[in-house]
Each structure stands twice: as C-alpha cells, then as structure tokens.
Amino acid sequence: MQIIDLRSDTVTHPSQAMWEAMLNAELGDDVFADDPTVNRLQETAAARFGKEAALLVPSGTMANLVSVLVHCPRGSETILGNKSHTFMYEGGGIAAFGGVHPHTLPNQEDGTLRLEDIKSAIRVEDDHFPRTRLIALENTHNKCSGTPLTPEYIASVSAIARSHGLSLHMDGARIFNAAVALNTDVSVLSEKVDSVSFCMSKGLSAPVGSVICGTKDFICEARRVRKALGGGMRQAGVLAAAGLIALDEMIPQIKRDHDNAKLLAEGLANIPAFKINPSKIKTNIVYFELADTDLTVEEIVNRAEEKGVRFLATGSRQFRVVTHYGVEQGDILKTLDVLGLITKP
Numbered sequence: 277m278q279i280i281d282l283r284s285d286t287v288t289h290p291s292q293a294m295w296e297a298m299l300n301a302e303l304g305d306d307v308f309a310d311d312p313t314v315n316r317l318q319e320t321a322a323a324r325f326g327k328e329a330a331l332l333v334p335s336g337t338m339a340n341l342v343s344v345l346v347h348c349p350r351g352s353e354t355i356l357g358n359k360s361h362t363f364m365y366e367g368g369g370i371a372a373f374g375g376v377h378p379h380t381l382p383n384q385e386d387g388t389l390r391l392e393d394i395k396s397a398i399r400v401e402d403d404h405f406p407r408t409r410l411i412a413l414e415n416t417h418n419k420c421s422g423t424p425l426t427p428e429y430i431a432s433v434s435a436i437a438r439s440h441g442l443s444l445h446m447d448g449a450r451i452f453n454a455a456v457a458l459n460t461d462v463s464v465l466s467e468k469v470d471s472v473s474f475c476m477s478k479g480l481s482a483p484v485g486s487v488i489c490g491t492k493d494f495i496c497e498a499r500r501v502r503k504a505l506g507g508g509m510r511q512a513g514v515l516a517a518a519g520l521i522a523l524d525e526m527i528p529q530i531k532r533d534h535d536n537a538k539l540l541a542e543g544l545a546n547i548p549a550f551k552i553n554p555s556k557i558k559t560n561i562v563y564f565e566l567a568d569t570d571l572t573v574e575e576i577v578n579r580a581e582e583k584g585v586r587f588l589a590t591g592s593r594q595f596r597v598v599t600h601y602g603v604e605q606g607d608i609l610k611t612l613d614v615l616g617l618i619t620k621p
C-alpha cells in the first residue's frame with residue numbers, strides 16, 4: 277500500500293533533477309572553502325536574500341544555534357517566542373552550548389510577538405540582569421498554524437532592535453512558504469533582519485541542509501562556530517548540488533502545497549469528529565482538533581495509518597498535517613475520505 281505521509285515536509289525525497297545534479301556535482305573540500313558547488317550555493321542564496329554572504333550547515337537546528345551563538349555572548353539573552361522552534365524543539369541548544377539565556381514572550385496566534393512585549397522585555401543595564409543581545413522571529417511560524425510574518429511586522433521589530441542596539445535573527449525554515457503566501461520575495465522578508473536561515477530539506481525537497489545568510493563578518497564568525505560544533509563538512513557539494521536545484525526549480529510548486537492544505541482544511545471542517553477554522557490556514561501546515569467523537573487522537577492516528585494515511589498527534593486533542601512535494605490533490609481527497617470513514621459513529 278502506498279502511504280500518504282503527511283507528518284512533515286521533511287519527509288520529501290530528492291527530485292530526479294536533484295539526483296542527477298548530485299551525481300554530477302563538482303566537488304572540493306568545503307572546510308578549506310574550495311568546494312565549488314557549495315560556494316555557488318552560498319553565493320546564490322546570499323544574492324537571493326539580499327545579503328553579503330551565506331553558509332551551508334547540516335540542519336535548521338544548527339543554523340539557529342550557530343546564528344544565536346554568533347549574536348549572543350555567553351550569559352547574554354535572546355528574546356524569542358514561547359512557541360518558537362528554537363525554544364521548543366532544539367534540545368535547549370542555545371543554553372546548553374552557548375550559555376545563552378532564553379527570554380520567552382507569548383507568541384500570538386499569528387506567530388508574532390507583541391511589540392509592547394518586546395519593548396518591555398529589553399533589559400536596562402543593571403548588574404542583576406543578563407544583557408539582551410538578540411530578538412529572534414520565526415517565519416513561517418510552525419506552531420502557530422504556519423502563519424507568515426509580513427514585511428511590515430518584521431520592519432517594526434527591526435526598528436525596535438535597531439533603536440536598542442540589538443540584532444534580529446529570523447528562523448526562516450519555511451521562508452519560501454511565507455514569500456509565496458504573501459506573494460512577495462524572500463529578499464523583502466529578509467531586508468530588515470541581520471541574519472536569516474532557511475531549510476532546503478522541507479518544502480524545497482532537498483535531502484539535507486540549511487543555509488544562513490548575513491553580513492560577511494557575521495558569516496565569517498558563523499564559519500568558526502559551525503566548525504567548533506562539528507558542522508564543517510568536506511565534499512558537501514553533493515548536498516549543495518541538490519540545494520541549487522531546490523532554489524532553481526522547487527519554489528513554483530509551493531503554491532500547490534498551500535492549495536492542498538487549504539483543500540484539506542476545508543474538508544476537515546465538514547467532518548464532525550474534527551474542529552478547525554480553515555481561514556487560519558495560510559501555508560502548508562494544518563493543525564486541527566478533536567471535536568464530536570469518542571475516539572482518542574491515538575486511535576484516529578492508528579486507524580488512519582492502517583488505511584495508508586500518516587500524520588501526527590501533537591497533543592491530547594490536536595493533530596498536525598503538513599503538505600509537501602509529492603502530495604497530490606488526489607492524496608488530499610483520499611485523506612479526507614479515510615478520516616471521514618474511520619470517525620463515522
């Protein structure tokens with residue numbers, strides 16, 4: 277049985293063009309900075325995001341860790357959302373490996389942090405306090421229904437950061453989803469931030485890797501931290517080759533992922549066992565809740581799996597589905613059929 281895997285957009289496999297590019301990639305040793313394919317990826321990414329330089333890292337988690345470690349000396353503080361990926365899902369790395377104090381603020385439903393909250397969280401100089409050094413945003417916001425942050429909002433946060441001498445980092449694991457949803461360019465979303473990271477292995481479907489973009493000086497420091505964390509890779513051009521195809525060819529299909537997510541959300545709204553507000557779905561992430569049923573989330577996930585549909589239970593009454601490359605409209609219709617069938621009283 278063909279499984280429809282909706283657990284995450286990380287499950288995507290390389291396209292045929294990626295396999296060919298990987299097979300034919302021109303390689304060097306990237307720790308010596310002489311892998312031509314990695315260099316080409318980094319130059320391409322920097323140009324695309326309107327930044328001076330870029331750095332390939334093994335994962336989105338390392339991209340955020342490296343970025344925070346460069347912006348924040350030990351004992352200093354970063355402001356970030358209480359539902360942010362960096363706070364929730366990165367093993368506490370910024371504290372464990374960087375000695376960076378996370379100062380969390382409540383993420384609003386749309387993934388933003390309230391501007392007033394940010395302003396009052398910034399510390400004054402006082403021996404009692406850690407020094408605030410960084411504000412970190414997430415775009416699109418994973419836990420907040422995959423909502424994209426607008427250029428206007430980012431500019432407002434940036435103005436606060438500037439006026440207090442702080443840096444601004446954007447975890448753009450799904451920044452291309454944000455750009456497509458807002459009908460804008462990633463360079464517009466990254467214009468006001470000091471550093472931005474994006475994943476090549478989610479909606480863009482490359483097998484491995486994330487890229488950090490920023491100033492030349494920032495990336496120079498990031499290279500040192502990446503090496504120290506064990507993230508210096510040798511013939512990494514095999515990964516970069518797929519990444520170049522990702523940037524070249526995979527953006528146009530993101531719109532289809534969003535359309536599929538919307539279709540799924542609208543269908544789920546018609547199944548009594550579930551509760552969802554489809555108007556909240558702006559990109560490829562769909563959270564929905566248990567409603568009118570005696571079944572548990574585990575029972576529903578297990579029954580769906582038996583019928584070839586795989587997705588996550590993300591709480592005692594909550595599920596998550598993510599659409600991606602390789603999921604067709606027909607798969608969404610089949611998913612809705614299965615979910616309707618297994619929850620029928």
Ligand SMILES: *Cc1c(COP(=O)(O)O)cnc(C)c1O
Pocket residue numbers: 335336337338340361362414416417418447449450475486
């Ligand atoms: C997936 C993700 C990351 C990084 O995840 P990795 O699995 O380490 O690549 C970072 N931030 C957000 C918002 C994500 O969704």
